[in-house]
Amino acid sequence: MSNTILKSPLNTTDSGTWLRGNLHTHTTISDGAENPQTMIQSYADLGHDFLFISDHDSLADYSNLDPCGLILIKGNEVTASGPHILDVGAKVLVPATPDRQTVINQINTESGFAVLNHPNNTFSQNHYPYELMLELKDYTGIEIFNAKALSSAGSHLGLNRWDRLLAEKGMVWGFANDDSHDLSIVGSAWNVVWAKDKSGDAILEALKNGSFYASTGVEIIQLEVKNSKVHVVTANADKIIVVGKYGKRLFESNGHELIFDTSECLSPYLRIECYGSGEKMAWTQPIQIANGLSNILQDNLNENPTYSVSRVEIEPNMTGKTVDPLWDSIQPSRDFMSASNPKAQTMQTNFKAVFAQEKLFLSIYCEEPELDKLRMNVKDNGNPKTWTDDSVEIFLDLDHTGKDYFQIMLNAAGYYACSSFDSKRKEPLIIKTKVAREENAWTLEISISLANLGLHFPLGKEFGFHIVRNRKIGLFTSSLWTYVGESNHSPRFYGTLTI
Ligand SMILES: [Zn+2]
Ligand SMILES: [Zn+2]
Structure with missing residues (x-):
């Protein structure tokens, strides 16, 4: 039996740079209250590094606008005729076909990559029926936090869906977005990539590969995996929690730093939640545990x-x-x-x-x-x-x-x-x-x-x-x-x- 090996999509021992941005923004091009230039300015004022304007079923050209220092990347929210899908890094306007698998396939082949939005929106918390999320293939992630949903029906969180999908489907990434329709919720949630360089391509690559964390205020400075250990350092967490299969809490540690040894861990993967003051949080992407106890258990289960x-x-x-x-x-x-x-x-x-x-x-x-x-x-x-x-x-x-x-x-x-x-x-x-x-x-x-x-x-x-x-x-x-x-x-x- 060789040793446990961790596969983390984010590892700050690789060379890179932290860049922060919001992937879900609406403007007057669809149902937003502010014009694109105002939204760009307000995100630049936050000190963000990148911004995706993702109007409903429209893909506008922002090349004539002042980016105010932001890296602007095209986005679109496929909206009509079904649950919403973010086309991150959109190149073409993918039609809002009712069959969402067709939408995802077209996004993947012709445009950017797909994120399923606000799954627990609506009164029944069922913008996305879970069975549909399980059945759909080849999307990159889901929104685990959507600030707009704080003031609409349903829950702004999607962690229940995420934990089930991670257990039953595989690795999908968790995104935290504003879904801002006006200035009131600008800067509620964002994603921080560890990118090779400060370019749109590097940001998209990091997001697609999971080299990022989602945040509502806790800043992660370092995330390293080495052999069987995970080491996380934050600027401002008071508590850090390790979450395993089906959302099981595996370990918690007070303070701004965590070292967790996975060699006795029964879960095939873990993710980390960092809790700061108030409602500030950060969520890492799942880290897979290869050659660990869960693999032995799985072998026994099959035996x-x-x-x-x-x-x-x-x-x-x-x-x-x-x-x-x-x-x-x-x-x-x-x-x-x-x-x-x-x-x-x-x-x-x-x-x-x-x-x-x-x-x-x-x-x-x-x-x-x-x-x-x-x-x-x-x-x-x-x-x-x-x-x-x-x-x-x-x-x-x-x-x-x-x-x-x-x-x-x-x-x-x-x-x-x-x-x-x-x-x-x-x-x-x-x-x-x-x-x-x-x-x-x-x-x-x-x-x-x-x-x-x-x-x-x-x-x-x-x-x-x-x-x-x-x-x-x-x-x-x-x-x-x-x-x-x-x-x-x-x-x-x-x-x-x-x-
Ligand atoms: Zn939406
Ligand atoms: Zn939206």
């Missing part, structure tokens, strides 16, 4: 282990112990892995299984050097809190459909609870359990009767199967036979028992 169950004539003599002539002759499963970190050492856990007289018998071994500390608060069968003790949970998908399953929880005292998540079979399974203690281990045997379930058991029949061990001594940890991702209730990821 789907199989265990061959021996058929025996005579049922095991249920003592709870793993040592007897029958179990001695049976191969154990592979060792369980930590649910939270597949590289971590865990207490050894494994199982053996046999099939006899239409019953599935399991013998489960749980290494435990601190047997006197076992938590066994549940003292009755059928208790839904059984999992809160030192326990195992067995998940059995009898039809191997990846949909329906039974869950059986058993604590170290032998009390059990069975729940059916099987649409065809609401009755709990008939179960017998026996627990025992061995040197540095607690062990159990369980018989699960599969008679009277309307099943047949031809040779090679498969069940979906998963076992979790919950250890409650010290830090609460779980270990798994099959890595199932976010939840044990994910039968499509279960392993397979073959009888």
Whole structure:
């Protein structure tokens, strides 16, 4: 296993220069209150470096205007007949075809690049239905902040959409724009590129490649990635937060600087949010974590282990112990892995299984050097809190459909609870359990009767199967036979028992 490598679209160890600008501006050419020259002057007064005037469905020529020191880059907001798309660095006026994929394709082939605007605008926060954002291809980013939407229906933020898209679609960049229609919100939000030089081409290249951050007031001075570490220095953040897959908060640090080591990070990517005074913020683009823990987890997720169950004539003599002539002759499963970190050492856990007289018998071994500390608060069968003790949970998908399953929880005292998540079979399974203690281990045997379930058991029949061990001594940890991702209730990821 080689080391974690970070892929950041912005890395200030590369040579470059910071340049700031707004990509979303309206003027009297469409529905704005001010003429283009006034808007240019007001952005120049802010000290911005570049400006895109992006009137609705029009691409005006500003070459006769005074740029007031700004680099002016052409833009257009494709508006009519559907949700709005910014054509950043527009070269031609792309028609506002209702099929937005056609618009994006034309932007990409003939014009600039595409940004989906204010996704949470409108009363239902649904200017862009999420399914459409997922389905559309080849756009560069979305607006994660749109200042105009502060005073219109819906939310000015698009972070919920961004986090889902990053988890489910891939890398799209987050932009913060004014969408100014008058002078009142000029300078509310902007994007800061780390560009090779101070030219329109270099700015466009940086924006397209994600070499920028979005801001409403926090200034990032440095963003470096080296090996597994991210180092961010800001001028004015009070708190910096690392955000992972689906918006999960991974780490937070007070002050203006953050160093975060991703080598124990379970997310395949991260992004960084910087919080300053008032509502000042900055958002970096996502940084991908290659060769990290999430890659190992993904490999495990795809692996789907199989265990061959021996058929025996005579049922095991249920003592709870793993040592007897029958179990001695049976191969154990592979060792369980930590649910939270597949590289971590865990207490050894494994199982053996046999099939006899239409019953599935399991013998489960749980290494435990601190047997006197076992938590066994549940003292009755059928208790839904059984999992809160030192326990195992067995998940059995009898039809191997990846949909329906039974869950059986058993604590170290032998009390059990069975729940059916099987649409065809609401009755709990008939179960017998026996627990025992061995040197540095607690062990159990369980018989699960599969008679009277309307099943047949031809040779090679498969069940979906998963076992979790919950250890409650010290830090609460779980270990798994099959890595199932976010939840044990994910039968499509279960392993397979073959009888
Ligand atoms: Zn718009
Ligand atoms: Zn607009």
